[in-house]
Amino acid sequence: MKLSQGVEWGLHCTALVAQAPDGIAVSRRLLSEHYGLPEAYLAKHLQALVRAGVLTATPGPRGGFRLARPDEQITALEILEAIEGTAPAFLCQEIRQRGTGAVPPEDCTRPCGVSVVMAKADEAWRGSLASVTVADLVALVPSHTRKRNRARLTGEPTGDR
């Protein structure tokens, strides 16, 4: 079981966009250069984030991405689901209805115990991600990194290197 690399990109890029001062849009180029990501491939994930209502995109030379809502109202789960979709990782193939032990269809109107247990685990996973906001992610960025990011996002000289 593997999540796509886009999850790491989407979470980091959204947290970086959230660090831009009010009114400043972050270009796709800046995002791709900041993290050394292939721009064309990143574009697909950014579009998914726009479709999911996490980011807004404005066109033009000063255009780019902004948060669609305040950072404390966007969850890590929204970003995850924008990139990975909402389908649970466990897919029941109804093996209880196959073979010599087949349970008749009329006894299978509800999911089986295994399926319920796996669904609960999925809920626990998503619940954990739903409890974290973009504001939390930004707060976890070390303050000197945040300061440097802010300078880069506004085009100021960063002072280091």
Place this chain on the structure above:
Amino acid sequence: MKLSQGVEWGLHCTALVAQAPDGIAVSRRLLSEHYGLPEAYLAKHLQALVRAGVLTATPGPRGGFRLARPDEQITALEILEAIEGTAPAFLCQEIRQRGTGAVPPEDCTRPCGVSVVMAKADEAWRGSLASVTVADLVALVPSHTRKRNRARLTGEPTGDR
């Protein structure tokens, strides 16, 4: 993100083995026929469950699989990890250390916030599965199905169909 089909097989097969009366080993053939699963492919998963200490295998014509421990001491997580491994679904590729925004290695001795958040979600998922035992899975099987399974596992006529 997808879990392998083997997870459904492993959980159901272990729960079925748990329904066998004391002293009765369940053959690979019975398991594969019961759920209509390809025997050779199922064999790999059963071996993984033996290696993980979930099942024991005894050879010979009356041989087969038994639980390695009492059903209330084996968790759904053990079965899941026997089949899928213990690697977290999220793989951090350290994008914070790449590109123009690269954080210097000396500031990256600890996982970043995104990585911590994803690790916590993984813990929540595994924790949920660790809280469920094989005894719980058996208890979730409807009683008439359990009765029929027991008859099949002992070779008695099942009465139905």
